Amino acid sequence: MRKHLFIVLLLTLASHGYAQRGLESKKDSTKTVQDSIKKIEFLKNIGNGFLPFNYFNLDLKYLIKFNQYEGLRSGLGGITNDRFSDRYRVDGYVVYGFKDKRFKYKIGGGFRINKSSNTWINLAYIDDLQETGSSKFLTDKRFFTFFEPRLLNIDLFHKHITKSVGLQHKFSNHLLLESQLATSKVEPTYFYNFLIDNKIYSNFDLSTAKTSLQWSPFSEFSEINSKFEETKNGFPKFTLQYTQGFKSVLGSDFTFSKIDFRTIQEFKHKNEANTKLTLVAGLAKGDVPITHLYHASPNNITKETIMQRFSVAGLNSFETMYFNEFFSDRFSTLQIKHIFKPFKISDRFKPQLVLISRYAIGNMNNIERHQGIQFNTLNKLYSESGIEINKLLFGFGLSFAYRYGGYHLEDFEDNIAFKFTFNISL
CATH class of the missing domain: 1.20.5 (Single alpha-helices involved in coiled-coils or other helix-helix interfaces)
Known part of the structure; x- marks a missing residue:
């Protein structure tokens, strides 16, 4: 036993x-x-450009930048995360320009009113600069790079103090909406007069309503950590935005409307190469100051020689188009990129060849309204083509582009842009 x-x-x-x-x-x-x-x-x-802490994510894009107006721009910013609250958020930043010797900042926040549709009400107060002629979609996802190539050489900015309230809503995983009501006090940092009905405006107030839709019908989504995230980046994608300006509402000076459209298509080939097409178009009508018109994303400095113009190529910019050369109240651009399979020279050295062609066309009514600034229109087809050899060393590569067609310049070398590229992924 x-x-x-x-x-x-x-x-x-x-x-x-x-x-x-x-x-x-x-x-x-x-x-x-x-x-x-x-x-x-x-x-x-x-x-995505955030350094996470317990209740707060530090936004890396505010740490350091450079442009021609502010010189070195440095500061801190961030947003609260889900550990702080999944119903409320607070965000903001403070930066300082060492050349213009001025602080800029944003104070913002939001609260969620519906979890299943991810519906948020957002509030913001911004005192900052914006590039003249730039147009952004409200629904654009956050896009982060270690530095923004075009920003280095931009010199045409306008100051704005903007108060806004917005609505963010998800109809489905494939269809997103953002709307915004805003008032802005706008002051160009350069000499500019806007002539309307024999009255000259050197600065102005705007009241606007903006609605943006982003449709990704071929993307696929899965639930990850109680959140639906895009697991397959499907193409084509479509973005449409409408802006309406109201005169005499909260002191606004002008009535105008704008429609912006973008579609992106990508074809993946069997040999691991892919072709990407990006079509962007915009139309502005009414009394629209140059601050809110369109440029075609130029990225070339006005210098005499090719090597004096040597800088950083952008991701979707016209490398041979000079800054402030063209403005439009209606325009369209088409960019075609064919990205070859990387050449595997060794496990660490895999350069990649990219062929690029870009086209732009546009025009402007009532050019005489815009005084103090000289520019051309895009009523003839603007064309450039080139190549990139990326990831030659530590993410750096080289870019070459040539300008031809309706806006080909008399001096041969003025049509050439030779720059380096920077591509890195985590």
Whole structure:
């Protein structure tokens, strides 16, 4: 009997030890998975330009930048995360321009009114600069790069103090909406007069309503950590935005309307190459100052020689088009990129060849309204083509582009842009 009890005791201890080891192994496995998830989430945040802390994500895009007007621009910004609250958020930034010796800042926040449709009400107060002729879609996802190539050489900005209230709503994973009501006090940093009905405006007030729709019918989404995220980036994608300006509403000076459209298509080939097409168009009608008209995303400095113009190529900019050369109240651009499979010279050295063609056309009514600034229109087709050889060394590469067609310049070298590229992914 004692022998039997002794055997049972040994078996019990053995099974208990095995169970403990199994439990410990299970705990170790669970911890490894959790650590892996945390690492992936951390890298995702860094890739989006955020350094996560307990209740707050530091926004890396405000740390350091450079442009021709502010010189060095540096500051801090960020947004609260889900650990702080999944119903409320606070965001903002403070930056300082060392050349213009001026602080800029934003104070904002939002509260969610519906979880299933991810509906938010957002409020913001902004005192900052904006590039003249730039047009942004409200629904654009956050896009982060370590530095913004075009920003280095931009010199045409306008100051604005903007108060806004917005609505963010998801009709479905494929269809997103953002709307915004805003008032802005606008003051160009350069000499500019806007002539309307024999009255000259050197600065002005605007009251606007803006609605933006983004449709991604071929993307696929999956629920990850209780959030639906895009798991397949499907094409084509479509974005449409309408802006209406109201005269005499909250002191606004002008009535105008704008329609902006963009579609992106991408074809993946069997040899791991892909072709990307981007079509952008805009139409502005009414009394629209140059601050709110369109440029075609130029990225060339007005200097004499090719090497004096050597700088950084942008991702979707016209490399041979000079800054402030063209403005339009209606325009369209088409960009075609064919990206070849990387050349595997070694495990670390995989340069990539890209062929690029870009086209732009546009025009402007009532050019005489815009006084103090000289520019051309795009009533003839603007054309440039070129190549990029990316990832030659530490993410750096080289770019070459040539300007031809209706806006070909008399001096041969003025049509050439030679620059370096920077591409890195986390």
